[in-house]
Amino acid sequence: MTAPVALSCGEPSGVGPELAARAWSALRESLPFVLIGDPAHLPPGTPVALIDNLSHAPEAARNALPVLRHDFPGDLTPGKPNPDHAQSVIDVIARGVDLVRSGQACALCTAPIHKKALQDGAGFAHPGHTEYLAALAGVDRVVMMLASPALRIVPTTIHIPLAQVPTALTTDLLRDTLRITHQALIRDFGLPAPRISVAGLNPHAGEGGAMGREEIEIIAPLLEQMRAEGMDLQGPMSADTMFHDRARARYDAAVCMYHDQALIPIKTLDFDRGVNITLGLPFIRTSPDHGTALDIAGQGIARPDSMIEALKMAQTMGVARASAP
Numbered sequence: 001m002t003a004p005v006a007l008s009c010g011e012p013s014g015v016g017p018e019l020a021a022r023a024w025s026a027l028r029e030s031l032p033f034v035l036i037g038d039p040a041h042l043p044p045g046t047p048v049a050l051i052d053n054l055s056h057a058p059e060a061a062r063n064a065l066p067v068l069r070h071d072f073p074g075d076l077t078p079g080k081p082n083p084d085h086a087q088s089v090i091d092v093i094a095r096g097v098d099l100v101r102s103g104q105a106c107a108l109c110t111a112p113i114h115k116k117a118l119q120d121g122a123g124f125a126h127p128g129h130t131e132y133l134a135a136l137a138g139v140d141r142v143v144m145m146l147a148s149p150a151l152r153i154v155p156t157t158i159h160i161p162l163a164q165v166p167t168a169l170t171t172d173l174l175r176d177t178l179r180i181t182h183q184a185l186i187r188d189f190g191l192p193a194p195r196i197s198v199a200g201l202n203p204h205a206g207e208g209g210a211m212g213r214e215e216i217e218i219i220a221p222l223l224e225q226m227r228a229e230g231m232d233l234q235g236p237m238s239a240d241t242m243f244h245d246r247a248r249a250r251y252d253a254a255v256c257m258y259h260d261q262a263l264i265p266i267k268t269l270d271f272d273r274g275v276n277i278t279l280g281l282p283f284i285r286t287s288p289d290h291g292t293a294l295d296i297a298g299q300g301i302a303r304p305d306s307m308i309e310a311l312k313m314a315q316t317m318g319v320a321r322a323s324a325p
């Protein structure tokens, strides 16, 4: 039997705890997962099964949400991160990584963290899970992909200020991003000959150099080289016209140059079904595409769809990897 998915609790004053409870209700028969966190943070009345061995999760999940207990200090107020919780949020993610690396969990799914709260409360040095997980795994390069039935997108530069993007966008970074994306589309998404569309950085993909030179100096020459190696790459494309319906039908994934160029289209087209996946790690990690939603936390109105999709994708990818030759 496949090991369960481990779900790290994320920021407890956000929507993570209520979505874990909602996801358990929806998936209890089909997809056992284990929440790592403080059971006291769950909505009142949530049935909880405290477990210390993840192999007990499928049995326990029939009647209650399996929880691997991780006690947090201090009080919880929905919508208001408690600085005393920050280190525990970080520790829970590391605990999830240990579980998946040791094979006790088949994949890690992460509920959203509040990056600024972790920075302020515990001096968290990473801009997000993606970079923290890379550091925990000892991997230099990882790739952020957001995927939904409508679109798969990858930002080449990730959590950096916009002003730093042109300097951070190097041939090496783009080459590694394309390779990791290409391999993942084959291995994890079952696409033997993936088609990747690559955005330009500038308006109109630079308009032949009139509006920027990154396309001429970095993107186009690299795509030429990688096409010669056999990859099916389109671009550099004008980013403004690569996300309408007919354009999306021409590729399996879009590689963009910066965070919002990639994430705005997917969160606009499919916010409820988007899943964030970290590619290039030695284990599977997924997450919902939304954040902590502090403005609605604790009200019971947060939609669980993206969390459910993230758990489903974690399990599907975990099972595929486990059964790969």
Ligand SMILES: NC(=O)c1ccc[n+]([C@@H]2O[C@H](COP(=O)([O-])OP(=O)(O)OC[C@H]3O[C@@H](n4cnc5c(N)ncnc54)[C@H](O)[C@@H]3O)[C@@H](O)[C@H]2O)c1
Pocket (backbone or CB within 6 Å): 015, 110, 111, 112, 113, 114, 115, 116, 129, 276, 287, 288, 289, 290, 291, 292, 293, 294, 295, 296, 301, 302, 303, 304, 306
């Ligand atoms: N995977 C992650 O850890 C992750 C992902 C995205 C953002 N974040 C973090 O979350 C924090 C808040 O970010 P933000 O405000 O930009 O984005 P957000 O996704 O938390 O919220 C944006 C808007 O979408 C709504 N929303 C979000 N999730 C929803 C849901 N499940 N159901 C209904 N409505 C929902 C919110 O109420 C809000 O109006 C930031 O610290 C950010 O860095 C973390």
Ligand SMILES: N[C@H](C(=O)O)[C@H](O)COP(=O)(O)O
Pocket (backbone or CB within 6 Å): 113, 127, 128, 129, 130, 131, 263, 276, 287, 289, 290, 291
């Ligand atoms: N960039 C993501 C988004 O906007 O949805 C989000 O910040 C999550 O990043 P991590 O998975 O690295 O925490």
